[in-house]
Amino acid sequence: MLLLSLSFTGLAWRNALVAQERYEQTQFDFQVRAVLTRIEQRMQAYQQTLLSVRGLFEASKDVDRQKFRRFVDSLHLTEIYPGIQGLGFSRLIAPAELERHIDAVRREGFAGYTVQPAGPRDVYSAIVFLEPFSGRNLRAFGYDMYSEPVRQAAMVRARDSGEAALSGKVRLMQEAGREEQAGLLMYVPVYRNDAPQSTPVERQAALLGWAYAPFRMRDLMNGIQGGRMGELDIEIYDGEHPLPEALLYDSYRENLTSYAEMHVSREHRLGASHTLTIAGHPWTVISRPAPGFLQHVKDRQQPVHTALLGLAISGMLFWLSWVLINGRRQALQAAHGMTRELRESEARFRLLADSVPALIWLADTDRRFYWFNRPWLEFTGRSLDKEQGYGWTDGIHPEDIKRYLDTYYASFDQRQPYTIELRLRHHDGDWRWIADHGIPRFKNNDSNDEFIGYIGSCTDINERKLMEKALQRSEENFRRQSRTMAEILWGADVGTWEWNVQTGETSFNQRWAEIVGYRLEELAPINITTWHHLTHPDDLKRSNLMLQRCFRRELDAYECEVRMQHSDGHWVWVLDRGRVVEWAEDGQPLRMSGTHLDITARKQSEIRLQLAANVFTHAREAIVIADTDGTIIDVNEAFIRITGYTREEALGNNPRMLQSGLQDADFYDEFWETLLSKGHWSGEIWNRRKDGEVYPTLMTISAVRDANGRPQNYVALSTDITAIKNYQSKLEHIAHYDVLTGLPNRALLADRMRHALSQCLRRDDALAVVYLDLDGFKAVNDRHGHEIGDELLVHVARRMQEALREGDTLARIGGDEFIAVLVDLDEPSHCEPILERLLQAAADPVNLRGYALNVSVSIGITLFPVDRTDADQLIRHADHAMYQAKQAGRNCYRFFAPTPNAEEPPEE
Ligand SMILES: Nc1nc2c(ncn2[C@@H]2O[C@H](COP(=O)(O)OP(=O)(O)OP(=O)(O)O)[C@@H](O)[C@H]2O)c(=O)[nH]1
Numbered sequence: 001m002l003l004l005s006l007s008f009t010g011l012a013w014r015n016a017l018v019a020q021e022r023y024e025q026t027q028f029d030f031q032v033r034a035v036l037t038r039i040e041q042r043m044q045a046y047q048q049t050l051l052s053v054r055g056l057f058e059a060s061k062d063v064d065r066q067k068f069r070r071f072v073d074s075l076h077l078t079e080i081y082p083g084i085q086g087l088g089f090s091r092l093i094a095p096a097e098l099e100r101h102i103d104a105v106r107r108e109g110f111a112g113y114t115v116q117p118a119g120p121r122d123v124y125s126a127i128v129f130l131e132p133f134s135g136r137n138l139r140a141f142g143y144d145m146y147s148e149p150v151r152q153a154a155m156v157r158a159r160d161s162g163e164a165a166l167s168g169k170v171r172l173m174q175e176a177g178r179e180e181q182a183g184l185l186m187y188v189p190v191y192r193n194d195a196p197q198s199t200p201v202e203r204q205a206a207l208l209g210w211a212y213a214p215f216r217m218r219d220l221m222n223g224i225q226g227g228r229m230g231e232l233d234i235e236i237y238d239g240e241h242p243l244p245e246a247l248l249y250d251s252y253r254e255n256l257t258s259y260a261e262m263h264v265s266r267e268h269r270l271g272a273s274h275t276l277t278i279a280g281h282p283w284t285v286i287s288r289p290a291p292g293f294l295q296h297v298k299d300r301q302q303p304v305h306t307a308l309l310g311l312a313i314s315g316m317l318f319w320l321s322w323v324l325i326n327g328r329r330q331a332l333q334a335a336h337g338m339t340r341e342l343r344e345s346e347a348r349f350r351l352l353a354d355s356v357p358a359l360i361w362l363a364d365t366d367r368r369f370y371w372f373n374r375p376w377l378e379f380t381g382r383s384l385d386k387e388q389g390y391g392w393t394d395g396i397h398p399e400d401i402k403r404y405l406d407t408y409y410a411s412f413d414q415r416q417p418y419t420i421e422l423r424l425r426h427h428d429g430d431w432r433w434i435a436d437h438g439i440p441r442f443k444n445n446d447s448n449d450e451f452i453g454y455i456g457s458c459t460d461i462n463e464r465k466l467m468e469k470a471l472q473r474s475e476e477n478f479r480r481q482s483r484t485m486a487e488i489l490w491g492a493d494v495g496t497w498e499w500n501v502q503t504g505e506t507s508f509n510q511r512w513a514e515i516v517g518y519r520l521e522e523l524a525p526i527n528i529t530t531w532h533h534l535t536h537p538d539d540l541k542r543s544n545l546m547l548q549r550c551f552r553r554e555l556d557a558y559e560c561e562v563r564m565q566h567s568d569g570h571w572v573w574v575l576d577r578g579r580v581v582e583w584a585e586d587g588q589p590l591r592m593s594g595t596h597l598d599i600t601a602r603k604q605s606e607i608r609l610q611l612a613a614n615v616f617t618h619a620r621e622a623i624v625i626a627d628t629d630g631t632i633i634d635v636n637e638a639f640i641r642i643t644g645y646t647r648e649e650a651l652g653n654n655p656r657m658l659q660s661g662l663q664d665a666d667f668y669d670e671f672w673e674t675l676l677s678k679g680h681w682s683g684e685i686w687n688r689r690k691d692g693e694v695y696p697t698l699m700t701i702s703a704v705r706d707a708n709g710r711p712q713n714y715v716a717l718s719t720d721i722t723a724i725k726n727y728q729s730k731l732e733h734i735a736h737y738d739v740l741t742g743l744p745n746r747a748l749l750a751d752r753m754r755h756a757l758s759q760c761l762r763r764d765d766a767l768a769v770v771y772l773d774l775d776g777f778k779a780v781n782d783r784h785g786h787e788i789g790d791e792l793l794v795h796v797a798r799r800m801q802e803a804l805r806e807g808d809t810l811a812r813i814g815g816d817e818f819i820a821v822l823v824d825l826d827e828p829s830h831c832e833p834i835l836e837r838l839l840q841a842a843a844d845p846v847n848l849r850g851y852a853l854n855v856s857v858s859i860g861i862t863l864f865p866v867d868r869t870d871a872d873q874l875i876r877h878a879d880h881a882m883y884q885a886k887q888a889g890r891n892c893y894r895f896f897a898p899t900p901n902a903e904e905p906p907e908e
Pocket residue numbers: 773774775776777778779781785786787788789790793814815816
């Protein structure tokens with residue numbers, strides 16, 4: 001029994017020992033797992049924090065030092081994330097931009113700023129923001145982390161993957177030499193928003209820099225759990241192997257108080273090695289029980305040893321029962337402990353998640369969202385109950401929901417991270433743009449492990465979106481303005497040109513070519529010589545002079561009228577205008593733009609106008625332009641010369657100033673009627689000069705009408721026809737008077753006789769037709785010459801004229817023959833004294849050139865209406881009577897005596 005009891009006791013002891021060891025192992029594993037989880041969670045929290053920095057850059061186009069500081073301040077880093085050295089941003093700098101970058105930072109007030117280390121490199125980076133910007137951190141300002149291989153490896157990994165990357169072990173710039181700690185850096189790449197980022201190559205091209213956080217390992221681990229790793233000693237090595245030089249942290253050494261403790265600790269049978277992957281970088285974590293852990297377990301082993309030595313079988317059995325019961329209770333306690341730890345872990349995560357300035361959600365493996373952080377709920381103003389499941393979709397903009405769900409489901413099914421921009425309703429009712437980054441979650445953060453849902457963090461990109469919209473609107477405006485400008489240019493029918501003054505590169509629009517009769521394609525290749533070839537050489541010289549003045553800034557704008565040769569050969573007048581639109585730094589013109597306007601029609605009309613002006617000025621006719629009131633608005637030189645009025649006297653005056661008074665009212669009535677009805681009048685009119693002289697003019701007046709046919713002006717052209725009139729009257733005189741004696745000739749005599757005969761009949765009185773032929777005239781001619789004969793004729797004619805009464809007519813009808821018409825004879829005998837005077841006038845001697853010349857006259861008379869016949873017949877009858885006087889011995893007169901049946905006197 002005893003043996004049996006001992007056997008039972010031994011068996012029981014063995015079982016108790018195994019249970020104890022199992023318990024120790026369980027306790028140890030649990031504590032290790034808890035420590036690893038805490039490290040992972042903290043590092044994930046840092047990762048999220050860096051992502052939120054990236055969010056800041058995505059949401060805001062220009063993140064300056066102030067903005068960055070405010071953002072980092074708002075995170076309350078030192079309170080929520082103890083152990084982090086700071087948050088910073090390292091900018092990527094191309095070598096060509098290095099100098100400008102340094103200058104820009106120095107201008108911010110950091111006179112000593114430079115990018116360090118110095119020296120030529122293919123690419124630079126520089127820590128430009130690092131908060132808190134004080135103490136140790138100041139040493140890192142301007143440091144090029146990319147120049148250091150370990151940091152560079154992590155930066156490259158972050159840049160190419162687009163995700164967070166943790167560096168290997170480094171000595172931080174912040175270290176001052178005392179109490180140095182192993183350093184680490186975590187990087188998150190920041191890209192330009194507008195650049196594609198799908199492939200590593202695209203991401204390299206889009207990189208702006210890195211948001212990063214430096215960690216001092218001891219500070220970090222102290223921050224995670226105040227340096228206490230429960231009842232464990234933890235060693236953390238950089239990489240997958242626990243090499244001495246890779247040691248990052250050793251909690252045992254940090255808390256070591258005696259060598260003996262180290263000895264105990266390092267010999268314990270419990271121990272574990274895990275590989276943690278933090279932001280893509282492996283850490284080897286070696287865990288061992290700490291002295292506290294052993295002490296705790298030893299206390300629990302002591303009763304087992306005591307029982308083995310001292311208790312009886314029954315006691316053994318009793319003890320065994322107790323151990324078993326106690327073991328179960330301890331297991332239950334451990335389970336409860338684990339649950340509590342997990343709850344605490346969950347609570348810490350939530351506390352962290354509630355503190356970051358990002359909207360965070362968690363989704364389960366069935367895609368349903370089951371948790372939202374406090375910033376989310378505060379943003380939407382809805383409770384967790386309402387948001388859970390698919391309730392949150394009520395807050396998504398209707399236009400974005402389908403796109404969002406499609407992306408979410410597709411990514412979810414492939415367990416892929418995704419980023420999508422969408423509008424979420426703020427509790428104030430406004431829609432706000434957010435960027436949602438969803439990441440699949442796996443147990444132990446191992447993508448090969450069990451999938452446990454999604455975590456998402458949303459950053460507010462409203463400001464960026466609004467700026468994008470504003471930019472879009474501005475681009476649309478620009479496009480619209482460009483379109484409008486093109487339409488205006490088309491409407492204005494102008495050609496356009498742009499000219500690179502330095503290179504000669506030139507471009508024209510289609511209208512430019514059309515003005516000179518080409519299509520644009522026909523002029524190719526186009527450059528400045530195209531313009532030179534088409535432009536008239538004389539005008540090209542003028543144009544070049546104007547351009548040179550523009551280039552010297554003597555003229556603000558260039559303008560020149562030039563002739564260009566049309567494709568069919570004729571010259572087209574072009575108004576060429578432009579400005580220098582870009583100057584080089586040395587003051588030389590870079591680019592010019594301008595327009596071409598076809599002004600051929602205007603030029604031709606100018607030429608016509610010039611011609612008209614010349615005609616107006618230099619015309620021999622006097623020209624008067626008057627308005628419809630008759631007010632003179634212009635006169636030409638000829639007007640001034642002809643009328644004697646000055647231009648000043650004429651303008652504003654009325655053409656009445658020229659009236660001679662020789663035209664009566666009827667004349668002017670007819671004049672106006674014709675002018676108004678026909679639009680023109682022409683005729684002769686007598687005007688008066690300024691000196692009072694009246695002169696005849698031949699005038700044409702035309703009405704100038706407007707587009708509606710209403711008279712606008714009157715233009716009068718008048719020619720002074722005084723000379724013509726004089727000539728006319730001379731001709732008239734020659735036609736009716738004898739050139740030698742000035743007496744009426746036969747034609748005028750006939751007219752006068754006609755007149756006298758009709759008057760005679762009207763008055764019922766008589767007239768006498770007297771035919772006179774000189775006697776002995778031929779002898780004078782023959783003796784003294786024809787000239788003296790002529791003079792004698794003139795003298796005798798004048799005397800005979802004087803012998804007549806007023807109203808009588810004496811005409812010379814040829815040679816030495818005259819006819820007189822004596823009118824108003826009451827009695828036929830009343831003509832006899834006149835006849836006597838005529839005989840006397842001819843007979844009186846004429847002294848010429850010392851000669852006394854003697855002639856006489858033979859006279860024949862017939863009386864009307866006694867001799868009631870026509871004028872010609874009367875003359876013939878008088879001639880017949882004169883012949884009888886000749887027959888009677890000359891120097892006497894004879895009356896025609898008509899006999900009813902007598903024959904007509906014979907013709908001579
Ligand atoms: N000097 C001058 N002689 C003229 C002119 N016209 C005609 N005679 C001349 O006048 C003369 C006229 O001829 P008659 O009448 O026969 O000469 P007469 O001597 O008068 O003869 P009776 O008439 O028969 O008495 C001619 O010799 C003409 O040549 C003239 O205009 N001037």
